[in-house]
Amino acid sequence: xxxxxxxxxxxxxxxxxxxxxxxxxxxxxxxxxxxxxxxxxxxxxxxxxxxxxxxxxxxxxxxxxxxxxxxxxxxxxxxxxxxxxxxxxxxxxxxxxxxxxxxxxxxxxxxxxxxxxxxxxxxxxxxxxxxxxxxxxxxxxxxxxxxxxxxxxxxxxxxxxxxxxxxxxxxxxxxxxxxxxxxxxxxxxxxxxxxxxxxxxxxxxxxxxxxxxxxxxxxxxxxxxxxxxxxxxxxxxxxxxxxxxxxxxxxxxxxxxxxxxxxxxxxxxxxxxxxxxxxxxxxxxxxxx
Amino acid sequence: xxxxxxxxxxxxxxxxxxxxxxxxxxxxxxxxxxxxxxxxxxxxxxxxxxxxxxxxxxxxxxxxxxxxxxxxxxxxxxxxxxxxxxxxxxxxxxxxxxxxxxxxxxxxxxxxxxxxxxxxxxxxxxxxxxxxxxxxxxxxxxxxxxxxxxxxxxxxxxxxxxxxxxxxxxxxxxxxxxxxxxxxxxxxxxxxxxxxxxxxxxxxxxxxxxxxxxxxxxxxxxxxxxxxxxxxxxxxxxxxxxxxxxxxxxxxxxxxxxxxxxxxxxxxxxxxxxxxxxxxxxxxxxxxx
Numbered sequence: 001x002x003x004x005x006x007x008x009x010x011x012x013x014x015x016x017x018x019x020x021x022x023x024x025x026x027x028x029x030x031x032x033x034x035x036x037x038x039x040x041x042x043x044x045x046x047x048x049x050x051x052x053x054x055x056x057x058x059x060x061x062x063x064x065x066x067x068x069x070x071x072x073x074x075x076x077x078x079x080x081x082x083x084x085x086x087x088x089x090x091x092x093x094x095x096x097x098x099x100x101x102x103x104x105x106x107x108x109x110x111x112x113x114x115x116x117x118x119x120x121x122x123x124x125x126x127x128x129x130x131x132x133x134x135x136x137x138x139x140x141x142x143x144x145x146x147x148x149x150x151x152x153x154x155x156x157x158x159x160x161x162x163x164x165x166x167x168x169x170x171x172x173x174x175x176x177x178x179x180x181x182x183x184x185x186x187x188x189x190x191x192x193x194x195x196x197x198x199x200x201x202x203x204x205x206x207x208x209x210x211x212x213x214x215x216x217x218x219x220x221x222x223x224x225x226x227x228x229x230x231x232x233x234x235x236x237x238x239x240x241x242x243x244x245x246x247x248x249x250x251x252x253x254x255x256x257x258x259x260x261x262x263x264x265x266x267x268x269x270x271x272x273x274x275x276x277x278x279x280x281x282x283x284x285x286x287x288x289x
Numbered sequence: 290x291x292x293x294x295x296x297x298x299x300x301x302x303x304x305x306x307x308x309x310x311x312x313x314x315x316x317x318x319x320x321x322x323x324x325x326x327x328x329x330x331x332x333x334x335x336x337x338x339x340x341x342x343x344x345x346x347x348x349x350x351x352x353x354x355x356x357x358x359x360x361x362x363x364x365x366x367x368x369x370x371x372x373x374x375x376x377x378x379x380x381x382x383x384x385x386x387x388x389x390x391x392x393x394x395x396x397x398x399x400x401x402x403x404x405x406x407x408x409x410x411x412x413x414x415x416x417x418x419x420x421x422x423x424x425x426x427x428x429x430x431x432x433x434x435x436x437x438x439x440x441x442x443x444x445x446x447x448x449x450x451x452x453x454x455x456x457x458x459x460x461x462x463x464x465x466x467x468x469x470x471x472x473x474x475x476x477x478x479x480x481x482x483x484x485x486x487x488x489x490x491x492x493x494x495x496x497x498x499x500x501x502x503x504x505x506x507x508x509x510x511x512x513x514x515x516x517x518x519x520x521x522x523x524x525x526x527x528x529x530x531x532x533x534x535x536x537x538x539x540x541x542x543x544x545x546x547x548x549x550x551x552x553x554x555x556x557x558x559x560x561x562x563x564x565x566x567x568x569x570x571x572x573x574x575x576x577x578x
Contacts, residue, residue: 020435022454027434027443079400084392103373105446107396108439111368114400115433118407122426129418136425137411144404145316146309150397154316157394165311 003052007044007066011035014067014120018112030101030109031116034078035071039092042275043178044070046200049271050182050193053264058131062185064124065135068117069177072143075113076174078106080153086226093221114143134184142177149173156232163233171208172201183260192260199255200272206248207279209234210241245280252276292341296333296355300324303356303409307401319390319398320405323367324360328381332467333359335489338560339471339482342553347420351474353413354424357406358466361432364402365463367395369442379511403432423473431466438462452522460497461490472549481549488544489561495537496568498523502530534569541565 018031044066051062081088081096082103088096098106118136125132142148152170155161176197180190209227213236217224227234235244256269307320333355340351370377370385371392377385387395407425414421431437441459444450465486469479498516502525506513516523524533545558 018434022451022458023435023440024443024447024451024454026446027440031434075400079396082396084396102446105443107368107371107373108443108446110400111364111403112434112437112439112443114403115429115437115439118425119429119433122422122429125419125422129422130414132422133411133414133418136407140404140408140411144408145307145320145401146312148404150401150404151312151316154313154394154397154401157315157391157397158313162311162313165313169311 003045003048004041006048006063007041007070008038010044010063010067011038011041011070014064014071014116017119017123018116026101027105027108027112030097030105031112033094033100034074034097034109034113037092038070041070042204043073043174046175046178046197047182047185049268050179050196051186052182053259053262053268054183054186054188055263056186058128058185058187060124060126061128061131061135062182064120065139065181065185068120068135068139069174069181071113071117071120072139072149072177073174075110075117076149076153078113079110082106085153085156086223088222090222117143131184131187134190135181138180138184138190139177142173142180147173161233166233167202167205168198171205172198175201175204188262195258196255196260196272199251199258200275203248203251203255203276203279206235206244206251209236210244210248212236213241248280249276252279292334292337293330295337295352296330296359297327299333299352299356300327300330300359303353303360303405306408306412307405315390316394316397316401319386319394320401322383322389323363323386323398323402326381327359330359331493332362332463335464335467335486336471336474338557339468339485340475342548342551342557343472343475343477344552345475347417347474347476349413349415350417350420350424351471353409354428354470354474357409357424357428358463358470360402360406360409361428361438361466362463364399364406365438365442367402368399371395374442374445406432420473420476423479424470427469427473427479428466431462431469436462456491456494457487460494461487464490464493477551484547485544485549485561488540488547489564492537492540492544492565492568495524495533495540498525499530499533499537499569501525502533537569538565541568 015035019028047066047069048062056062077091078097080086081091082098089099090096097109121132121136145151147169152166155166176194179193179197183193184190212224212227215224256272259265259268304324308317336355336358337351345351366380367386369375370380371387378388379385386398410421410425434440436458441455444455465483468482468486472482473479501513501516504513524536545561548554548557
C-alpha cells in the first residue's frame with residue numbers, strides 16, 4: 001500500500017526529534033526498539049486514508065498526526081507489556097522493551113513516546129496552529145482519562161468492570177482518534193467521523209479476541225490464550241467463535257455505511273472492506289476453532 | 290503568597306478534565322492522590338511569577354501552563370517512586386501512589402497526568418492557538434527526550450553518566466519550562482528566559498545536596514546522608530560545605546542578573562531573592578557544617 005512508505009517516513013522523522021548528542025544512549029535505543037520495526041501500523045493507515053478521502057490539503061499535518069498516533073500506540077504496548085500488567089517477554093516477534101532494556105527504561109520509553117507524540121504535532125503546526133491544537137486535544141482525549149486508552153487499561157484494576165466503557169476506551173479510543181485526526185488534519189469537522197472509528201475499533205476488538213483464542217503464539221508473535229489465562233472478558237467467551245465472527249461482519253457492514261460524505265468516500269469504503277477481509281481470514285473461521 | 294490560590298484553582302480545574310461518569314473510579318482516585326495535597330508547587334509559582342512580570346495579558350493561558358507543568362512534575366514523582374526506580378513507600382507525607390493503589394494504577398496515573406498536561410493547554414488555547422502550540426512544544430521538550438526530565442531519569446540507567454547533561458535534564462529542565470512558559474503565556478519570547486530557569490534549577494540542585502549533607506533525617510522527612518552513603522556526585526562532595534554554599538550564592542546572584550528586562554523585573558528579582566533566603570537558611574550555614 002502506498003501509504004506504508006509515507007507512514008514510516010513520518011515515524012522516522014518523529015523519532016529524530018527525540019535524538020540528541022546529549023541524550024542517554026540506552027533510552028534512545030529503547031525508543032527505537034519500541035517503534036521499529038513496526039507492526040501493521042493500522043491506526044496511522046486509517047488516519048491517512050481518512051485524510052486522503054477528505055482532500056489531504058495539509059499533508060505535513062496529516063503525517064505528523066499519523067506518527068503521533070502510532071507513537072501513542074507504541075507507548076501503550078511498552079507499558080502494557082510491563083511485569084505489573086501482561087508481563088510479556090516478547091512483542092512483534094522480539095524481546096519486549098523491559099526484557100531488552102530493563103523496567104526503568106521501559107517506563108521511561110513509554111513516557112517519552114507519549115510526550116513525543118504531542119511534540120511532533122506542536123512542531124508540525126506551522127501556519128495552522130488551530131488545527132494542531134484540535135489534533136492535540138483529540139489525541140489527548142483518546143489517550144488519557146476519562147475516556148482514552150489509559151482509562152481502558154485502568155478498568156482492569158477495578159473489581160467490577162463497566163464492559164462497554166472498557167472496550168470503548170481500551171480499543172475504540174485510538175481508532176476514533178485515527179478517523180477524527182485524519183479528518184481534522186485535512187480541515188474537516190471531527191464529529192461525523194466518530195462512528196466509523198468506533199466501529200473499526202469494535203471490529204478490531206472482536207478480531208483480537210478471535211486471534212487470542214484461535215492462533216498459536218508463533219502465529220501471533222506474542223503469547224496466545226491470554227484472555228482465558230487472565231479471565232479477561234472477550235467476545236469469544238461471551239458469544240462463542242461462530243457468534244463472534246458473525247458479530248464482526250455486522251460491525252464492519254455498519255462501519256462502511258457510517259462513512260461521511262467526502263470526495264474519497266468510495267475508496268475509503270473499499271479500504272474498510274479490505275481490512276474486513278484481512279480480519280476474518282480463512283484460518284480464523286469457526287471450522288478450525 | 291497570592292499566587293498559591295490561583296495555582297490550586299488551576300490544578301483543580303485541570304483535574305476536572307480527567308473526571309467522567311465513564312471513568313474507572315480507582316484510577317480517578319489515584320490521579321487525585323498524586324496531585325493533592327500538593328508540595329510546594331514551586332515550578333508553577335515561578336511560572337506565574339514570570340508571567341506576571343511579563344504583563345500576564347492572557348491569565349487563562351498562564352493558569353493552564355502552571356497546571357500543566359505541575360501535572361508533569363506530579364507524574365514524574367509517581368513514576369520515580371515506582372519499585373523499579375526509588376521504590377518509595379511515602380511521598381509528601383502519605384503513601385506513594387503505587388503503595389496506595391498498586392503498580393498498574395501508578396503507571397497509568399503517571400501516563401494520564403502527562404497526557405492531561407497537554408490536554409489542559411489544548412483546551413485553554415482559545416483565541417491564541419499559536420501561543421498554546423508554543424507552550425506545548427516547550428513543555429514537551431523539557432519533559433521528554435532528548436533533553437527533558439525523562440532523559441534525566443534515563444541517565445541513571447547508563448554505566449557512564451554525563452553529569453552535566455544529567456543535572457540539566459533531571460532538575461533543570463522543568464525550571465527552564467517554568468520561566469519560558471511563563472514568558473510565552475504572556476506573549477513574550479522564550480529564549481531570553483532560559484538562563485534564569487537553568488540557574489534556578491542549578492540552585493535547587495546544590496541546595497538539595499547541602500540539605501542531604503547537613504540536615505538530620507527528622508529535618509528532611511526522609512533519609513539523610515544518601516549522597517555520601519551511595520557515593521553519588523554532589524556539590525558538597527566536590528567542593529565542601531563552605532564551597533557549595535558560596536557556589537549557591539553565586540548561582541542565585543547570576544540568576545537575578547539574568548532576568549530579562551520586563552515590566553515586573555524588580556518584583557521578580559525580589560522573589561528570586563526570597564527563594565535564595567529559603568534555600569540557604571541559617572542552619573545550613575558553614576558554621577554548623
